[in-house]
Amino acid sequence: MNQLWIKNGLFVTMDDTMPTVRGHMVITDDRITYIGAEVPNQLSPHTVIMDGSRLAFMPGLVNTHGHAAMTLLRGYSDDQKLQVWLEEKMWPMEAKYVDADTRAGSALAVVEMLKTGTTAFVDMYDRMDQVAQTVEQGGLRGILTRGVIGLCPEDVQKAKLEDALSFARDWNGKANGRITTLLSPHAPYTCPPAYIEKFVQAAHDMNLPLHTHMSETLAEVEQNVKEYGSRPVEHLDKLGFFSRPALVAHAVHLNDEEIALLAERGVAVSHNPVSNLKLASGIARVPDLLKAGVTVSLGTDSAASNNNLDLFEEIRLSALLHKGISGDPTAVPAWEALKLGTTYGAHAVWQGDSIGKLKEGYKADFVAINLDQPHFYPLTDIVSHLVYSGSGRDVLHVWVDGRQVVQDGVCTQLDEEKIKYEAAASFDRLLHG
Amino acid sequence: MNQLWIKNGLFVTMDDTMPTVRGHMVITDDRITYIGAEVPNQLSPHTVIMDGSRLAFMPGLVNTHGHAAMTLLRGYSDDQKLQVWLEEKMWPMEAKYVDADTRAGSALAVVEMLKTGTTAFVDMYDRMDQVAQTVEQGGLRGILTRGVIGLCPEDVQKAKLEDALSFARDWNGKANGRITTLLSPHAPYTCPPAYIEKFVQAAHDMNLPLHTHMSETLAEVEQNVKEYGSRPVEHLDKLGFFSRPALVAHAVHLNDEEIALLAERGVAVSHNPVSNLKLASGIARVPDLLKAGVTVSLGTDSAASNNNLDLFEEIRLSALLHKGISGDPTAVPAWEALKLGTTYGAHAVWQGDSIGKLKEGYKADFVAINLDQPHFYPLTDIVSHLVYSGSGRDVLHVWVDGRQVVQDGVCTQLDEEKIKYEAAASFDRLLHG
Numbered sequence: 001m002n003q004l005w006i007k008n009g010l011f012v013t014m015d016d017t018m019p020t021v022r023g024h025m026v027i028t029d030d031r032i033t034y035i036g037a038e039v040p041n042q043l044s045p046h047t048v049i050m051d052g053s054r055l056a057f058m059p060g061l062v063n064t065h066g067h068a069a070m071t072l073l074r075g076y077s078d079d080q081k082l083q084v085w086l087e088e089k090m091w092p093m094e095a096k097y098v099d100a101d102t103r104a105g106s107a108l109a110v111v112e113m114l115k116t117g118t119t120a121f122v123d124m125y126d127r128m129d130q131v132a133q134t135v136e137q138g139g140l141r142g143i144l145t146r147g148v149i150g151l152c153p154e155d156v157q158k159a160k161l162e163d164a165l166s167f168a169r170d171w172n173g174k175a176n177g178r179i180t181t182l183l184s185p186h187a188p189y190t191c192p193p194a195y196i197e198k199f200v201q202a203a204h205d206m207n208l209p210l211h212t213h214m215s216e217t218l219a220e221v222e223q224n225v226k227e228y229g230s231r232p233v234e235h236l237d238k239l240g241f242f243s244r245p246a247l248v249a250h251a252v253h254l255n256d257e258e259i260a261l262l263a264e265r266g267v268a269v270s271h272n273p274v275s276n277l278k279l280a281s282g283i284a285r286v287p288d289l290l291k292a293g294v295t296v297s298l299g300t301d302s303a304a305s306n307n308n309l310d311l312f313e314e315i316r317l318s319a320l321l322h323k324g325i326s327g328d329p330t331a332v333p334a335w336e337a338l339k340l341g342t343t344y345g346a347h348a349v350w351q352g353d354s355i356g357k358l359k360e361g362y363k364a365d366f367v368a369i370n371l372d373q374p375h376f377y378p379l380t381d382i383v384s385h386l387v388y389s390g391s392g393r394d395v396l397h398v399w400v401d402g403r404q405v406v407q408d409g410v411c412t413q414l415d416e417e418k419i420k421y422e423a424a425a426s427f428d429r430l431l432h433g
Numbered sequence: 434m435n436q437l438w439i440k441n442g443l444f445v446t447m448d449d450t451m452p453t454v455r456g457h458m459v460i461t462d463d464r465i466t467y468i469g470a471e472v473p474n475q476l477s478p479h480t481v482i483m484d485g486s487r488l489a490f491m492p493g494l495v496n497t498h499g500h501a502a503m504t505l506l507r508g509y510s511d512d513q514k515l516q517v518w519l520e521e522k523m524w525p526m527e528a529k530y531v532d533a534d535t536r537a538g539s540a541l542a543v544v545e546m547l548k549t550g551t552t553a554f555v556d557m558y559d560r561m562d563q564v565a566q567t568v569e570q571g572g573l574r575g576i577l578t579r580g581v582i583g584l585c586p587e588d589v590q591k592a593k594l595e596d597a598l599s600f601a602r603d604w605n606g607k608a609n610g611r612i613t614t615l616l617s618p619h620a621p622y623t624c625p626p627a628y629i630e631k632f633v634q635a636a637h638d639m640n641l642p643l644h645t646h647m648s649e650t651l652a653e654v655e656q657n658v659k660e661y662g663s664r665p666v667e668h669l670d671k672l673g674f675f676s677r678p679a680l681v682a683h684a685v686h687l688n689d690e691e692i693a694l695l696a697e698r699g700v701a702v703s704h705n706p707v708s709n710l711k712l713a714s715g716i717a718r719v720p721d722l723l724k725a726g727v728t729v730s731l732g733t734d735s736a737a738s739n740n741n742l743d744l745f746e747e748i749r750l751s752a753l754l755h756k757g758i759s760g761d762p763t764a765v766p767a768w769e770a771l772k773l774g775t776t777y778g779a780h781a782v783w784q785g786d787s788i789g790k791l792k793e794g795y796k797a798d799f800v801a802i803n804l805d806q807p808h809f810y811p812l813t814d815i816v817s818h819l820v821y822s823g824s825g826r827d828v829l830h831v832w833v834d835g836r837q838v839v840q841d842g843v844c845t846q847l848d849e850e851k852i853k854y855e856a857a858a859s860f861d862r863l864l865h866g
Contacts, residue, residue, distance in 0.1 A: 108807055108810055278753055278762070279756075324715060420805075424811045
């Protein structure tokens with residue numbers, strides 16, 4: 001049995017019954033076994049003691065939408081019209097990817113996410129074995145899925161579906177349960193209806209949730225209406241998509257009826273504010289979604305449209321943005337914004353009962369924040385400070401499943417120097433190869 | 434003579450004729466005396482050589498609007514209606530300030546700004562001697578002004594004006610020219626017209642520029658129309674405000690005619706996107722202002738409405754925000770956003786000929802960014818990376834006037850531990866005293 005006693009820390013639990021605790025937390029193996037103001041008792045004689053003063057502890061962040069391998073394309077194309085960005089820049093480069101590139105990009109993403117406090121992330125891409133192996137090695141949680149674009153001949157469609165199913169089958173529950181899998185037709189505008197139905201059927205057969213891009217741009221919504229006679233939410237609903245547990249990314253352009261339907265069907269949303277701003281897609285109706293009871297979580301999307309994977313930025317922006325847009329300074333308060341990145345993120349990936357809070361019985365997925373920095377002074381309100389003044393650069397240590405995966409800002413399970421070198425080499429090859 | 438030769442660095446010059454240079458920079462005393470790809474010649478035999486590889490160098494940032502002393506109130510009140518925030522939270526606490534509090538808050542702000550790459554800042558507050566002394570000691574540049582609220586009896590008005598004038602007179606050009614001064618009636622809605630005219634007259638008499646808050650909220654614009662029969666820009670113009678060099682903060686609610694008049698009068702704007710979002714004031718028409726030829730710069734406003742002083746956040750947000758709002762992904766590209774925080778900032782404080790660029794003959798106010806971090810890989814485009822992926826936490830070293838004021842992330846001229854301790858103690862006294 002391994003036991004860690006963190007003494008005299010400031011704990012941001014994300015639990016409404018006691019939002020912050022000054023006191024103690026005990027980790028026994030992979031679980032939180034005690035958190036409270038009082039000194040714990042019944043500790044093992046071999047318990048490791050850690051001084052928690054000058055640190056704040058909070059649950060690890062959950063990034064609910066991204067494409068890790070695209071981290072290689074960070075900064076390769078900015079400030080462009082979406083079609084130019086996608087068709088002239090992203091797709092030609094992505095077409096050159098081999099396994100080693102996916103591996104290099106994913107490893108770079110995992111290093112960046114871990115160091116900035118993300119302990120679980122959703123990833124949708126191809127060559128997903130590479131991503132899964134990186135997750136296994138890096139020590140974090142991955143909710144992984146082979147994203148499939150269905151604009152191709154039937155035999156190719158069939159092969160892609162089979163690839164998606166075999167990945168989902170092979171990796172679900174692997175890495176001591178840190179990896180779970182989903183099925184993902186890429187988007188309503190890139191997958192014919194009959195093809196989407198095949199994913200829905202497979203999700204039923206394999207008891208898996210579904211993930212897709214939805215209503216990211218206005219043009220896409222209009223095209224859906226023109227082509228299929230309904231907006232994307234109704235369209236996916238008709239195809240049975242929401243008969244499975246489902247997570248949709250973006251959901252920027254929604255009307256009231258669509259919001260009501262998402263709430264009714266229990267669909268979770270991944271809000272990607274930075275990517276949506278950068279690609280000029282618009283701003284999702286987050287306060288309305290929350291009011292309707294929809295689980296809203298946060299995603300970075302890829303580093304090609306962000307261009308970083310620090311989820312604290314999404315947390316801050318979801319607190320700031322909706323105030324400025326609505327004219328209501330009470331819109332998405334700090335505590336709610338922090339939930340988007342933690343507890344709601346955990347619920348969005350169907351792990352709300354085990355991660356996303358510092359709570360007895362929960363998995364020990366948590367981060368330590370270095371409070372001894374000028375931007376955290378005076379220490380008025382830790383929740384406010386984390387949301388409005390903090391950043392992933394303030395993360396000093398990270399634990400997942402009770403194992404320390406970042407120590408003093410350095411990944412303990414991954415060779416950062418090698419990963420940076422290989423990412424640079426891969427990009428160079430993609431550019432000139 | 435002191436001379437520093439930085440070898441093999443990546444220099445982001447902010448000069449359109451050669452935006453980035455891989456090569457060398459030489460600092461002689463307080464000036465940049467060489468920058469270029471070739472190895473410099475005619476160096477002094479005592480030149481200090483610094484290895485610039487793995488670092489990027491850029492001009493120090495210019496923060497054109499803030500209230501440093503309010504850093505003590507960071508996180509003291511968030512997610513509140515503006516009037517509650519101001520009248521029930523800010524003003525009662527500010528009323529308790531004594532010199533030591535202003536000093537403590539300003540010193541904390543200066544530490545945070547320096548460490549995140551800001552080398553010059555505009556500050557509008559009272560007890561400005563305290564701020565000026567902190568600037569003198571900290572080694573950065575201050576464009577300082579006693580902000581005056583004129584909603585008070587005539588004798589108090591007179592005393593405040595006199596305080597503002599004597600501060601401006603005493604400190605202009607001090608600290609080897611690092612301190613310059615302005616005159617500042619707080620805002621059209623807090624100063625009667627006749628009182629504003631006194632500041633305008635004094636600015637003419639003393640040959641000083643003017644600074645004020647303007648058109649931050651819609652309510653304030655409407656009130657101006659109701660009370661004075663004109664919108665704030667026309668109102669200030671009639672009072673002669675723009676007959677002096679002028680910098681206005683916020684400028685969120687402007688119509689086309691007002692934008693044209695600001696351009697015609699050569700008025701500079703301080704865009705404060707984070708504060709404007711957080712207080713739900715709205716979003717300034719930055720692309721339209723830039724198109725009209727107005728000098729737009731960036732300000733954090735105070736840490737009570739931000740809640741940090743990292744200007745990289747304003748740079749990133751001014752690149753992201755206007756894309757999402759306008760639907761145009763080419764709005765405010767990265768290079769332009771970086772100019773807002775550097776060259777345009779320098780012009781906004783009338784120092785565009787000496788700071789804001791890495792250029793021969795310019796003052797040696799610059800920062801070194803640690804490139805060896807995962808979020809800067811691959812090193813595709815340094816300008817994109819600084820804007821969309823960087824942060825003030827990436828700043829390793831800072832120089833002002835050729836003197837190194839931050840080394841390996843630590844202020845060389847200030848006692849950070851003492852400053853943090855005193856800030857905490859001051860806040861505690863304000864809260865409980």
